[in-house]
Amino acid sequence: MSLIITYIIVALGLFAFAGAFTLFGVYAERKVAAFIQDRLGPTEVGKFGSLQTIADMLKLIQKEFITPAAADKVLFIMAPCIIFVAVYLGFAAMPWGPGLVPVSLNIGLFYVFAIISIETLGILMAGWGSNNKYSLLGAMRSVSQIISYEIPAGFAIIAVVMIAQTLDLQQIAVQQGILSTVTTKFLGYWDVSHVGGILSWNIFRAPHLIIAFAIYFIASLAEANRAPFDIPEAESELVAGFHTEYTGMGFAFVFLAEYAMMFLVSMVAVMLFLGAWNTPFPNFASFKLANYTTGLAWGIIWVTLKTLLLVFAQMWIRWTLPRFRIDQLMNLCWKVLTPLAFLCMLISGVWRLLLM
Amino acid sequence: MIKGVLNGLTTAAKGLSLTFKHLFASNKQRVVESVKSDNYFEQQNAKGTNTIQYPLQELPVPEVGRYQLDVEIDDCIVCDLCAKICPVDCITIDSIKATELIGLTSDGSPKRIHAATFDIDMAKCMYCGLCTVVCPTECIVMTNTYDKSVQELDLLTYKFSDMSEELAHEKRQVLEAQQAEKQAAKLAAMKKKEDGE
Numbered sequence: 001m002s003l004i005i006t007y008i009i010v011a012l013g014l015f016a017f018a019g020a021f022t023l024f025g026v027y028a029e030r031k032v033a034a035f036i037q038d039r040l041g042p043t044e045v046g047k048f049g050s051l052q053t054i055a056d057m058l059k060l061i062q063k064e065f066i067t068p069a070a071a072d073k074v075l076f077i078m079a080p081c082i083i084f085v086a087v088y089l090g091f092a093a094m095p096w097g098p099g100l101v102p103v104s105l106n107i108g109l110f111y112v113f114a115i116i117s118i119e120t121l122g123i124l125m126a127g128w129g130s131n132n133k134y135s136l137l138g139a140m141r142s143v144s145q146i147i148s149y150e151i152p153a154g155f156a157i158i159a160v161v162m163i164a165q166t167l168d169l170q171q172i173a174v175q176q177g178i179l180s181t182v183t184t185k186f187l188g189y190w191d192v193s194h195v196g197g198i199l200s201w202n203i204f205r206a207p208h209l210i211i212a213f214a215i216y217f218i219a220s221l222a223e224a225n226r227a228p229f230d231i232p233e234a235e236s237e238l239v240a241g242f243h244t245e246y247t248g249m250g251f252a253f254v255f256l257a258e259y260a261m262m263f264l265v266s267m268v269a270v271m272l273f274l275g276a277w278n279t280p281f282p283n284f285a286s287f288k289l290a291n292y293t294t295g296l297a298w299g300i301i302w303v304t305l306k307t308l309l310l311v312f313a314q315m316w317i318r319w320t321l322p323r324f325r326i327d328q329l330m331n332l333c334w335k336v337l338t339p340l341a342f343l344c345m346l347i348s349g350v351w352r353l354l355l356m
Numbered sequence: 357m358i359k360g361v362l363n364g365l366t367t368a369a370k371g372l373s374l375t376f377k378h379l380f381a382s383n384k385q386r387v388v389e390s391v392k393s394d395n396y397f398e399q400q401n402a403k404g405t406n407t408i409q410y411p412l413q414e415l416p417v418p419e420v421g422r423y424q425l426d427v428e429i430d431d432c433i434v435c436d437l438c439a440k441i442c443p444v445d446c447i448t449i450d451s452i453k454a455t456e457l458i459g460l461t462s463d464g465s466p467k468r469i470h471a472a473t474f475d476i477d478m479a480k481c482m483y484c485g486l487c488t489v490v491c492p493t494e495c496i497v498m499t500n501t502y503d504k505s506v507q508e509l510d511l512l513t514y515k516f517s518d519m520s521e522e523l524a525h526e527k528r529q530v531l532e533a534q535q536a537e538k539q540a541a542k543l544a545a546m547k548k549k550e551d552g553e
Contacts, residue, residue, distance in 0.1 A: 032379065034405075035378065035379045035380075035405070036375045036378050036379050037378070038378060038381070038404070038405050038406045038407075039405060039406070039407050040385075040405050040407045040409070043409070316372065316375065316376065316379070317372070319375060320368075320371045320372050320374075320375040321368060321371060321372075335357070336361055
């Protein structure tokens with residue numbers, strides 16, 4: 001009984017976190033966009049406009065949920081729920097600190113990747129259910145894009161998994177710091193198991209993992225439908241893409257899912273490449289910085305900071321690079337990223353056999 | 357192929373570094389200066405945000421700006437020229453002839469007509485400024501006020517007449533009495549003429 005209550009509390013906590021992050025994320029996005037474009041962004045509601053997103057949310061809640069007369073009602077209503085739930089379930093397997101993980105799964109990474117893919121289904125349902133040409137075009141673009149980009153992302157991840165030899169996200173995290181039970185080598189020759197810090201992060205475990213990280217990061221932008229890969233909701237061509245017809249809470253859920261997805265893909269990147277909840281400070285000589293800054297509270301702080309840094313990078317890229325055309329998008333995926341990711345996977349295998 | 361990829365990466369890096377620089381240039385806010393100031397056009401090259409926070413900061417406009425219409429009713433001789441020339445008929449004037457000279461305008465023109473109503477509907481006005489051109493006493497002018505947002509459409513009809521209803525009524529009656537008197541005198545004169553023949 002108490003176990004069920006714990007599960008419910010954890011689930012509600014994650015939901016609250018997704019909501020809170022969306023509020024913060026929208027505000028941050030607007031401010032980053034404004035500053036990059038030499039504007040000021042929201043300034044009126046609260047100090048520096050900090051309550052702007054809360055006001056926006058209150059407005060969205062009050063709005064009517066309109067279902068178009070020609071829409072497929074079941075699909076139309078279910079789609080935002082499926083989109084959000086798919087992303088939300090992904091958070092279940094993400095570790096937040098040493099020993100702190102909502103669900104400890106030995107196939108955690110596989111689970112996260114599988115569950116994120118369900119979002120595609122929700123997007124297709126939204127596009128088809130809206131019975132609107134723009135929505136359908138957006139949904140089809142989104143599906144083709146997400147499915148394509150899962151391939152380089154998947155191979156980049158396999159490159160890490162081959163080095164780490166586990167799919168459990170918590171174990172992958174442990175390996176990248178001073179709590180590691182296996183020997184971690186910096187670029188394959190210097191044993192940094194007791195030094196920790198930035199030196200033992202996965203991107204420095206083997207040089208090709210830096211490339212794998214870049215591939216994963218680019219692919220994750222596409223999977224989260226973020227610019228420069230935002231052709232599914234290209235404002236200038238498709239109104240708002242697959243969520244054109246949504247109002248009120250339906251739209252709020254799509255929005256929530258988009259920002260939760262940004263955080264989730266960044267968090268996966270942090271888990272696999274950037275040391276998860278491990279500190280960036282190494283131990284050196286008598287300064288045991290890594291020992292001081294490792295722990296439960298520190299873990300939560302580090303994982304949040306690193307993920308927010310990646311989320312910032314996503315926003316930064318969005319307000320810098322123009323949108324890809326669909327053929328350029330597919331070119332990049334199939335002719336550049338996929339072969340590179342294959343190469344990374346191959347090097348990982350050789351690395352594992354020869355150097356570890 | 358490889359060249360294209362490298363080119364893409366370097367140009368992306370260039371763009372990203374540019375936007376990153378702008379991200380941290382934002383602590384400087386725009387200084388609001390008149391177009392007359394010497395470095396007005398150099399502001400576009402200045403670092404920092406470019407937003408003018410309108411109700412708090414205002415871009416200075418020339419004193420001789422041609423925005424809202426304003427009437428100095430004491431100088432108006434109610435010649436009705438402005439109402440006649442207005443292409444959109446936004447000026448409504450209701451005049452009452454005075455029985456005697458009312459006074460002089462500031463440029464010395466005699467005033468012989470009362471303006472019972474002098475309304476300008478700014479919602480219709482197209483800011484052509486023709487009324488200011490034809491006005492013989494230059495009592496209708498355009499001012500440098502441009503922010504005139506109102507809560508109700510009625511408030512956009514500016515009423516310039518300073519005559520009260522009662523006063524207008526009184527003046528009308530005085531005029532009627534005088535005209536009746538004149539008519540009577542005329543009739544009397546005609547009768548006299550007829551009788552004289």
